[in-house]
Amino acid sequence: MIRFSGFLILVLFAVLTFQCQSEQEIKREQYITEGILIYKNNCANCHQTKGQGLASLYPPIAASDYLSSKKDVICLIRYGLHGPIVVNGKSYNRPMPPQPQLSDLEVAELVTYIYNEWGGETKLTDVKEVTPVLQQCKQ
Numbered sequence: 001m002i003r004f005s006g007f008l009i010l011v012l013f014a015v016l017t018f019q020c021q022s023e024q025e026i027k028r029e030q031y032i033t034e035g036i037l038i039y040k041n042n043c044a045n046c047h048q049t050k051g052q053g054l055a056s057l058y059p060p061i062a063a064s065d066y067l068s069s070k071k072d073v074i075c076l077i078r079y080g081l082h083g084p085i086v087v088n089g090k091s092y093n094r095p096m097p098p099q100p101q102l103s104d105l106e107v108a109e110l111v112t113y114i115y116n117e118w119g120g121e122t123k124l125t126d127v128k129e130v131t132p133v134l135q136q137c138k139q
């Protein structure tokens with residue numbers, strides 16, 4: 001009897017874990033769906049639909065070495081970026097305008113999309129992680 005209820009607890013635990021994971025997965029997919037739209041409407045003009053950038057004017061986001069600091073990416077989306085930078089060995093020096101119209105949630109959706117599509121991640125960047133970063137950005 002004790003063994004049997006032990007087994008039941010194990011099954012229950014497995015079911016709960018599985019449910020949690022699939023909730024995260026659903027959320028990740030929702031973020032990505034929204035992120036694609038936000039990217040098209042706010043970023044693709046310059047960085048292009050496939051994130052490949054445009055000549056020496058706009059740097060690529062796809063496979064960009066700049067993605068190694070997610071905090072910097074979160075901050076530059078809201079506050080823009082200016083001054084010379086090097087992306088994948090190439091120099092760029094044009095101002096990127098700030099995007100204050102995007103909410104914290106929209107920034108999180110965008111970052112989830114970018115990192116899943118072009119940064120080799122398969123996970124959600126939750127708005128709960130993004131808000132504290134945005135509050136700490138130096139302007």
Ligand code: HEC
Nearest residue numbers: 042043046059060061064066081082083092093094095096
């Ligand atoms: C008006 C054109 C323009 C728009 C719109 C724009 N960017 Fe940029 N972005 C730039 C430029 C120019 C730079 C390089 C800035 C510099 O040289 O300091 C840059 C840099 C970046 C970088 C860091 C370098 C790299 O390529 O990895 C990221 C990430 C980025 N932008 C993401 C975005 C996202 C996401 C959006 C949409 C919310 C966006 N940008 C909208 C022009 C733009």
